[in-house]
Amino acid sequence: MKRMALAVCLFSLVAGLAWASSTKALVRLSNLSDKEMKLFLGSDFDLVRTGPDFIELVMSREELAVMKKAGKKIREIVSDLDWYVAHRLAEQTPQASYLTYDTMTARLRELAAAHPDIVRLESVGKSIEGRDLWAAKVSDHPDLDEKEPACLLAGAHHAREWTSVMVPMAVLEALVAGYGSDPRLTRLVDERETWIVPMVNPDGVTWSQTKAKYWRKNRRPVGGSFGIDLNRNYGYHWGPTGSSDQPYSDTYHGTGPFSEPETSAIKALAEREHFQTSIHFHSYSELILFPFAYAYDVPNPDEPLYRSVGAEMAAFNTYTVQNCTELYPAAGISDDWLYGEGKTIAFTFEMGREFIPPPTEIAKQCALNVPAVLHLLDRAGAIAVNSPSGSEEIVGALDLPDALAALTMGQALLPRHAGDTRERVAGRLQAAARRAADLVAARLAEGDPGPWRQAQKDPACRPVLPLARTRALFEHCHGHPLSDVLLAEIQKAR
Numbered sequence: 001m002k003r004m005a006l007a008v009c010l011f012s013l014v015a016g017l018a019w020a021s022s023t024k025a026l027v028r029l030s031n032l033s034d035k036e037m038k039l040f041l042g043s044d045f046d047l048v049r050t051g052p053d054f055i056e057l058v059m060s061r062e063e064l065a066v067m068k069k070a071g072k073k074i075r076e077i078v079s080d081l082d083w084y085v086a087h088r089l090a091e092q093t094p095q096a097s098y099l100t101y102d103t104m105t106a107r108l109r110e111l112a113a114a115h116p117d118i119v120r121l122e123s124v125g126k127s128i129e130g131r132d133l134w135a136a137k138v139s140d141h142p143d144l145d146e147k148e149p150a151c152l153l154a155g156a157h158h159a160r161e162w163t164s165v166m167v168p169m170a171v172l173e174a175l176v177a178g179y180g181s182d183p184r185l186t187r188l189v190d191e192r193e194t195w196i197v198p199m200v201n202p203d204g205v206t207w208s209q210t211k212a213k214y215w216r217k218n219r220r221p222v223g224g225s226f227g228i229d230l231n232r233n234y235g236y237h238w239g240p241t242g243s244s245d246q247p248y249s250d251t252y253h254g255t256g257p258f259s260e261p262e263t264s265a266i267k268a269l270a271e272r273e274h275f276q277t278s279i280h281f282h283s284y285s286e287l288i289l290f291p292f293a294y295a296y297d298v299p300n301p302d303e304p305l306y307r308s309v310g311a312e313m314a315a316f317n318t319y320t321v322q323n324c325t326e327l328y329p330a331a332g333i334s335d336d337w338l339y340g341e342g343k344t345i346a347f348t349f350e351m352g353r354e355f356i357p358p359p360t361e362i363a364k365q366c367a368l369n370v371p372a373v374l375h376l377l378d379r380a381g382a383i384a385v386n387s388p389s390g391s392e393e394i395v396g397a398l399d400l401p402d403a404l405a406a407l408t409m410g411q412a413l414l415p416r417h418a419g420d421t422r423e424r425v426a427g428r429l430q431a432a433a434r435r436a437a438d439l440v441a442a443r444l445a446e447g448d449p450g451p452w453r454q455a456q457k458d459p460a461c462r463p464v465l466p467l468a469r470t471r472a473l474f475e476h477c478h479g480h481p482l483s484d485v486l487l488a489e490i491q492k493a494r
Contacts, residue, residue, distance in 0.1 A: 023061050024214055026078040030054045036072075044244030044251045046216065047328045048355075049285045058214075058250060081214035085160070088356045089212055096359035098162040099169060100209055101131060101202040107169070108134050108198075115176050118142060118189050124197070125265025128220045131202040133265045138175050140190040147397045149380035150193040152270065152278040152344070153373065157231040157334065159204025159215040160355050163365050164281035167351065168198045170366035171373050188377050191399045195273060200262050201230055214355075218262060220254075222247040228254040231282075232330065233263045234337035237294035242330030253332050266334065270342050276384040276394065277376055278346045280334050281369075283357075285327065285350040286319045288372075291339045293324030294331040301388045302345060304416040308409070309379055310347065316372035319349070343389035347376070382406040385428045386413050388421045395431040400443070400451055403436035404461050411460035430463075437467030444472045445480040449489065 032040070032053050040047070046058035056077065059067065068074055078084045092098065099107070112121035120142035123132040139148070153171060155164035175194065178185030188194070199205055203219040204227070217227025225247040232243035235257030243253040258264045270278075290306040292298040300306065300323075310321035324335065327350070338346040349372075352365055381402030384394040386409050398406065410429040417425055440451045452468065455461040469490050476482045482490070 024058050024081045025061065025064055025076050026056065026081060026084075027059055027064060028054055028056045028075045028077055029067070030073040030075070032072070041328045042241070044240075044242070044246070044249050046250040047242070050328055082212060085208060085214050085356065086212035088358065089209065092359045096362060098209070098356075098359065098362065099165050099198075101199060101206050104165060104169065104198055105132070105134060108136055108172075111172065111176055112136065115179075116142075118179055119172075119176060124269045125261055127201070127203045127262055128218055128260065129203040131206075133197065133200065133202070133262060135269060136172055136196045136198075138172065138189055138194040138196065139192065146193065147393060148191055148193050149277070149384055149394060149397070149402070150195070150273050150275045151377055151380050152195050152197070152273070152275045152338075153281070154197040154200055154266065154278070154334070155281040156199040156201050156205050157280065158229075158282060159201050159208040159217065161281075161283045162205070162209075162356050163283050163351055163362065165198045165205070166362050167281050167349070167366055167369045167373070168196045170370050172196050172198075174370055174374070184378070185374075187399070187401070188374065191402065192377055192380060193273070194377060195269065195275070197266065197269070200266060216250045217252065218260060220260065222252070228252055228260050230260060230262050231280075231334055232332040233258065233260050234332050234334050235267070236332075236337035236340040237292075238332040239294070240331065241294055242328055243332055251330075257332070263334075267337070270338060270344065274391070275338070275342065275344045276387075276391065277380045278335075278338055278344050279373060279376060280346070280348050282348055282350050283355050284352045286317075286353065287327060287348075287350040288314055288317075288319045288321045289324045289327060289335070289348040289350060290321075291324060291333075291335045291346060293329060293333050293336050295329060296325050300339075301421060302339075304413055305345065305383065305387055306347075308413065309345070309376065309383060312379070313347075313372040313375055316375060317349075317368045319372075324348070343387070343391075345383050345387055379405065379409075382409045385432050386410050386425060388417065388425055390425075390428060392428065392431075395428060395435055398432065398435050400436060400439040403432045403439060404451075404455065404458070404464070406432040407436065407464070408458060408460040433463045434467060436461070436464045437471055440464060440468040441471035441475060444468070444482060444486060444490065445475050447483060447486070449486055452490065 040055050049056040108121050112119045120137045122135050124135045125133045153168040155168045179189050201218050204215055208215040217229050219226055220228050229251045232253035238257040243251045288310045314321050335346040338344040381398045382405040384390045385406035443451050455464045
């Protein structure tokens with residue numbers, strides 16, 4: 001009977017009997033059956049975290065009272081979420097505080113003005129209330145489109161997730177601070193085009209911070225209520241799963257795909273820049289998520305690549321790598337659209353263990369996640385070669401570390417493919433081997449045997465050696481002579 005009561009309560013609320021309340025709570029429902037879990041996961045509740053038999057979700061006090069009648073075990077994690085937000089605001093100090101829209105804008109302008117050779121600031125659109133949607137491009141020629149591996153980093157689709165602004169800003173700060181002094185960071189600027197949109201939802205963040213409100217959506221007026229859930233508004237399989245058609249709901253998906261200027265701006269930027277990789281930042285759950293989210297058991301041809309690269313990033317932040325639906329299904333999310341339409345290898349980081357950690361935890365969250373993000377930037381070239389949906393033209397833009405890394409990655413991933421997919425990836429790997437051979441030969445002509453010897457040590461890179469030898473010997477006979485020592489070394493190598 002209790003299970004039946006829970007189902008009746010749930011369906012009643014989903015059918016439109018939920019109340020708008022000024023007070024919301026974060027709660028955990030425990031000891032749920034598989035059937036009950038499926039009911040919740042298919043609903044339009046603001047779900048936060050799931051486990052084998054529990055769900056953490058946001059509920060109004062009225063909804064909570066109705067649910068308690070079902071007799072299930074309910075624990076209130078935070079009884080008043082507006083109080084929680086106000087408490088976090090009060091904890092801020094000059095040494096530890098969250099960026100607001102204004103302080104973020106000022107810092108972006110400072111960085112662009114101080115480093116115009118590597119940072120270009122662009123407004124890629126306007127929010128529903130008219131705020132600029134800032135994007136910082138980081139590259140050695142930020143005003144040019146060099147066809148280098150490109151990555152999108154975006155924060156604050158959801159207003160209450162303030163940490164999701166801090167981490168992409170910390171990545172920007174790291175790239176700028178390390179350029180010219182740190183070889184790895186310098187390479188990630190010189191050989192990448194990184195676009196950072198720290199605050200996709202500036203109106204919602206501003207409302208949350210200035211009004212001390214536990215707010216998720218943007219601030220569009222909608223029939224006596226406000227807001228669209230921007231991460232349910234993207235156009236790939238936009239629809240009801242894990243979202244709502246009721247304006248009062250925290251997961252209201254809007255009147256149609258890309259109905260909001262904020263999501264339309266990300267769409268236009270992605271269609272213009274053709275990103276190979278992306279990370280969208282959220283909180284919380286300590287997860288690295290990958291598509292698809294719109295339904296269970298949707299085949300993803302790049303799943304081996306997602307799990308491999310996800311595990312590499314998880315080595316830095318210790319998060320769990322999983323498909324989006326292992327958290328909960330949700331239609332209309334950014335990653336589904338970026339991957340489904342744009343073939344971008346798109347991840348989501350669900351950071352930390354609460355929506356708004358204490359300000360003293362900001363530095364810890366950045367230190368945990370920035371290295372994982374930088375690793376994805378480092379792998380962007382290899383990913384573009386090894387993805388079944390990857391780019392052909394990117395091979396010509398690879399530098400030597402990218403080309404060799406693509407071959408190493410390919411040795412592990414290619415056996416998992418079959419048929420036409422295997423042929424496409426194998427063709428790009430052959431092109432990457434030729435690219436690497438040209439670059440190795442060029443280094444030999446300069447008297448540097450390092451890359452040649454590196455390729456000898458890695459079985460995955462052995463196909464480079466005969467190609468590089470042929471090119472180097474050709475150049476040796478046509479005006480770029482090798483030293484006797486190098487000539488002997490490459491001639492006897494097998």
